[in-house]
Amino acid sequence: MAIHRRHFALGAAASTLASPLHVLAQAGAFPNHPLRIVCPFAPGGGSDFMARTAAQILSERLGQPTIVENRPGAGGMLGTEYAVRTSPDGYTLLLVAGSYTVNPALYKLNFDPVKDIAPVIQLSRGAYVLCVNPKVPAKSLQELLDLARRQPGKLSFASAGTGSHLHIVTEYLFDMAKVKCTHVPYKGTGPAINDLLAGTVDMLFAGTEALMQHVKAGRLRALAVGTRQRLAAYPDIPSVAESGLPDYDVIAWHGLVAPRNVPPAIVARINAELNTGLRHKDLEARLEPTGVSAAGGTPEQFGALLQTEIVRYGKVVRDADIKPG
Incomplete structure (x- = not known):
């Protein structure tokens, strides 16, 4: 019986040692398809x-x-x-x-x-940039937040859908600023941008790659980027953090x-x-x-x-x- 136990112990030890060797063998052959x-x-x-x-x-x-x-x-x-x-x-x-x-x-x-x-x-x-339709009188994030405080719920913001990352990071911003704006969800960023350009909604917080072409063309106004520091590609746009909300730092x-x-x-x-x-x-x-x-x-x-x-x-x-x- 003792011999059987010894053989069992040796077999268990060999099995334990084989596992990392098998992993190394897999990695060495990877990838083969x-x-x-x-x-x-x-x-x-x-x-x-x-x-x-x-x-x-x-x-x-x-x-x-x-x-x-x-x-x-x-x-x-x-x-x-x-x-x-x-x-x-x-x-x-x-x-x-x-x-x-x-x-x-x-x-x-x-x-x-x-x-x-x-x-x-x-x-x-990447970075999100908060843009408004030019009809919105705010020229800075602080002006936008002041406007929202004076008229709770009047300003509207678009998103790529309820519960989307764009929705959450925007709610995060407004919660930190203690303001209330009305959420208008869309089925994707594209339709949201189209309605922002048309003035159907007031603002959108979305990726720079999607919005900055419209800012450069004068169809939208950029107020702030969500990263803690300004972007090297757009140094003239202040960050949310330097615009009065120092703890806000969001990346895409x-x-x-x-x-x-x-x-x-x-x-x-x-x-x-x-x-x-x-x-x-x-x-x-x-x-x-x-x-x-x-x-x-x-x-x-x-x-x-x-x-x-x-x-x-x-x-x-x-x-x-x-x-x-």
Whole structure:
């Protein structure tokens, strides 16, 4: 009986040792067939652009095709829930954006947004800019907030939909300023911009890449950017922080995550290749005029961002009593 126990113990030890060796073997062979990036949003938008940018980098640097698979619906939840349930082998990645950190406070998820994923990398760092239709008399954020205080609920703001990241960051701004404005949700940023240009709504807080072309053409007035500092691309536009709300600091971002239990060596490999590709001068030159910059960094840094934003926007949703659209 003692011999059998000894053999059992040796077998268990061998099994334990085999696990990390198996992981290293997987990482060494990775990749040996095409990868895919699930983008839980429709083609053509900023999320799709960043997914395809990452796919191009990985295709070039890993020597295997990387395709983008668009699976839009339910504010990004359909594609997200699908991707986090796939095999944790590193061949399926998920493109995530700000909505990923808002949805846990709005919907009953079928997965844990922190425990069921392995952060890979933050791909981009962008900025939201608050723009008003020129008919609005405010020439600065302070003037806009003063106007809103004198006429609670009269000024209207558009968003890409109830519970969208644009909706949440705008409510966050107004809650911090202690003002009340009327929310007008749209099915996407495009329709919201169209009605802002027409004067149907008074303001919109959205990405610089979507709004600044209209500011330059004189069709909209930019009052402030959401990042703590001014943007190098638009140095004349003050930040919300310097306009009287020093604690306001919001970025627009995209990143990649994988299903949990992906071997750490594979995550590290993907992270390293993307960090190198994101520093390419051609990409920097292409992004800079939009106010968006390549991010990069470690998986741990991106994981910390996700956790911080989930907590912050969960509080905004509860304080503003926001319900799903």
